[in-house]
Amino acid sequence: MNDALTLIQDAYGCFGRGDIPALLALTTPDVAWEFHGDRGAGYTGRVVGHAQLAEWFGEVARLDDIQSFEPREFLAGPGHVTVIGHERTIARATGRVFETPWVHVWRVRDGRIAGFTGLFDTQAAAQARQ
Numbered sequence: 001m002n003d004a005l006t007l008i009q010d011a012y013g014c015f016g017r018g019d020i021p022a023l024l025a026l027t028t029p030d031v032a033w034e035f036h037g038d039r040g041a042g043y044t045g046r047v048v049g050h051a052q053l054a055e056w057f058g059e060v061a062r063l064d065d066i067q068s069f070e071p072r073e074f075l076a077g078p079g080h081v082t083v084i085g086h087e088r089t090i091a092r093a094t095g096r097v098f099e100t101p102w103v104h105v106w107r108v109r110d111g112r113i114a115g116f117t118g119l120f121d122t123q124a125a126a127q128a129r130q
Contacts, residue, residue, distance in 0.1 A: 004078075007026060007108060011026050020057045023057075026112060030048060033047050035116075035119070036119040037119070037120060038122040040125070040130075042062075064090070065089065084101070089125075090128075094128060096129070101120065105118075
């Protein structure tokens, strides 16, 4: 997979199907994954490598029931893809819904995902978790 855009679209497809092992297979062994979210989310922060990333996805599933997850705009450049999207999520602890736009920046190296930085509306998520 040398086409960064196709690679990232495939990653979203894996996530949408809930196929985290397939998504992990698209990443480098030293993948650096960072998410900027509300402090109430156990998945806010940085993880490195497949084992930590698998735990990260488990934490997302434990805390959030994602109802709608829509990558809407893909902006590709050499070695990176930026995606603008939107999600509707239920915070499992409270049952409250939050909707938020998000931005994901993907870094690609040798046909694999080497890095990810994501962020969303931290205030909307924090209010849903209270």
